[in-house]
Amino acid sequence: MQSEYDLVIVGAGIVGSALAYDLSSSVDGKRIALIDRSISSLNGSTGYAPGFVGQYNESEVLTQLAIESVKEYTKISGGFDVVGGLEVATSREGVDRLRARWESATKAGLAAELLGSDQAMNMAPELVKDDNQLALYFPGDGAANANRITAFYREGARERGVQLIEADVTDIRQANGRVNGVTTTAGSIKAASVVVATGIWAPQLCKFDFPIPVVPVAHPYMYGKPHEPKIRKAPWVRWPEHHVYARDHGTYYGLGSYEHQPIPEEAKETAKGQWPAQFDETLKQALQLVPEQTNLVPNEKFNGIFSMTPDNLPLVGSVPSVNGLYIAAAVWVTHAAGTAKFLKQLLTGQQVDEGTRKALDPTRFRGRDGESLQQEALDGYNNIYKTQQNV
Numbered sequence: 278m279q280s281e282y283d284l285v286i287v288g289a290g291i292v293g294s295a296l297a298y299d300l301s302s303s304v305d306g307k308r309i310a311l312i313d314r315s316i317s318s319l320n321g322s323t324g325y326a327p328g329f330v331g332q333y334n335e336s337e338v339l340t341q342l343a344i345e346s347v348k349e350y351t352k353i354s355g356g357f358d359v360v361g362g363l364e365v366a367t368s369r370e371g372v373d374r375l376r377a378r379w380e381s382a383t384k385a386g387l388a389a390e391l392l393g394s395d396q397a398m399n400m401a402p403e404l405v406k407d408d409n410q411l412a413l414y415f416p417g418d419g420a421a422n423a424n425r426i427t428a429f430y431r432e433g434a435r436e437r438g439v440q441l442i443e444a445d446v447t448d449i450r451q452a453n454g455r456v457n458g459v460t461t462t463a464g465s466i467k468a469a470s471v472v473v474a475t476g477i478w479a480p481q482l483c484k485f486d487f488p489i490p491v492v493p494v495a496h497p498y499m500y501g502k503p504h505e506p507k508i509r510k511a512p513w514v515r516w517p518e519h520h521v522y523a524r525d526h527g528t529y530y531g532l533g534s535y536e537h538q539p540i541p542e543e544a545k546e547t548a549k550g551q552w553p554a555q556f557d558e559t560l561k562q563a564l565q566l567v568p569e570q571t572n573l574v575p576n577e578k579f580n581g582i583f584s585m586t587p588d589n590l591p592l593v594g595s596v597p598s599v600n601g602l603y604i605a606a607a608v609w610v611t612h613a614a615g616t617a618k619f620l621k622q623l624l625t626g627q628q629v630d631e632g633t634r635k636a637l638d639p640t641r642f643r644g645r646d647g648e649s650l651q652q653e654a655l656d657g658y659n660n661i662y663k664t665q666q667n668v
């Protein structure tokens with residue numbers, strides 16, 4: 278470990294690792310360090326994400342970041358499975374919503390197709406029941422292998438000279454309105470710029486003159502029993518009216534649900550929390566959406582923790598009161614590589630899209646009180662795929 282770097286990135290989950298990789302490919306001669314308290318295992322949300330990637334979002338900014346991310350993930354061997362995505366409606370309102378989503382997704386330039394009930398069942402017979410009324414199919418969507426992608430970025434960055442350091446960062450050092458390094462359990466490190474990419478732990482290092490409402494929440498996910506692999510993996514399936522999703526992991530199915538009272542979590546050692554007893558009922562209800570003959574029952578289940586924000590958008594950008602300090606928090610796997618590109622542009626003084634900068638501006642909650650922001654973030658949980666503002 279050197280005592281001085283040009284840039285320190287704190288957090289080597291998918292976001293910090295993608296940024297380190299991107300910067301190492303284009304910034305010659307810069308000394309970059311990527312620091313994480315658990316380099317050897319992925320203890321953050323990235324390590325638990327099932328990797329469901331739906332590119333279309335009601336927020337144009339998020340759609341764009343997702344499109345850019347998928348473009349990058351598909352370049353990585355084993356990084357992304359283009360299995361497609363299927364949104365299924367089981368009610369009249371659901372049908373109307375899918376039609377509207379189809380129209381706007383098409384306008385956004387994404388390939389999208391409305392399918393009748395039988396077509397939807399044929400596409401994923403083990404996941405879609407005959408009670409579906411209409412489905413919206415996204416052929417370009419799929420599943421990211423977040424562990425594989427992160428390992429690829431870390432290794433690529435390391436080969437290009439980025440130093441990976443296993444240490445706990447306890448403080449961001451600053452003086453006279455400028456960042457000047459970090460304090461770590463392995464010693465102090467000087468740095469002209471620092472990026473905080475610590476996921477659910479972001480608020481712990483970010484004590485600014487404006488709130489960082491990154492709220493860790495509990496989320497149930499389960500894996501079914503092993504089955505023989507099919508000739509072709511099924512697309513992921515989402516039931517938007519029921520806030521449930523499922524995917525084919527190849528030799529077993531997985532299923533997650535947002536259909537429960539939001540539960541705030543404290544960010545502890547890993548992004549895996551205790552299993553709240555009520556999650557058993559949540560999964561039981563969700564499993565009723567899957568055809569009975571699939572016999573999908575929990576073989577393994579866990580409470581994975583990720584971040585929510587009051588407007589369901591990440592916080593990405595510079596901290597104006599501390600020159601040289603940047604943050605990238607509450608970023609999904611779906612948007613990570615695109616976000617890293619955006620951040621690289623900011624860090625290297627390139628022109629960025631003004632709409633994106635404004636939408637992701639980490640100072641946008643300035644003046645708001647923490648309690649109401651936390652409540653707004655939790656309120657958005659059951660409507661995870663909808664952003665509050667149309668940006």
Ligand SMILES: Cc1cc2nc3c(=O)[nH]c(=O)nc-3n(C[C@H](O)[C@H](O)[C@H](O)COP(=O)(O)OP(=O)(O)OC[C@H]3O[C@@H](n4cnc5c(N)ncnc54)[C@H](O)[C@@H]3O)c2cc1C
Pocket residue numbers: 287288289290291292293312313314315319320321322323324325326327328329330423444445446447474475476477478482496497498548580581582583584605606607608609610611612
């Ligand atoms: C169950 C579950 C399901 C999900 N499903 C999906 C999905 O289907 N699609 C999708 O797009 N996203 C999904 N997500 C969300 C996604 O996983 C996260 O948003 C994303 O992985 C966050 O990446 P990150 O790099 O910002 O944070 P993380 O992966 O959490 O990485 C942060 C890193 O910072 C390190 N760190 C923290 N504090 C410090 C410190 N002080 N010093 C040193 N190191 C520190 C941690 O060790 C960690 O490695 C899911 C998440 C979970 C848990």
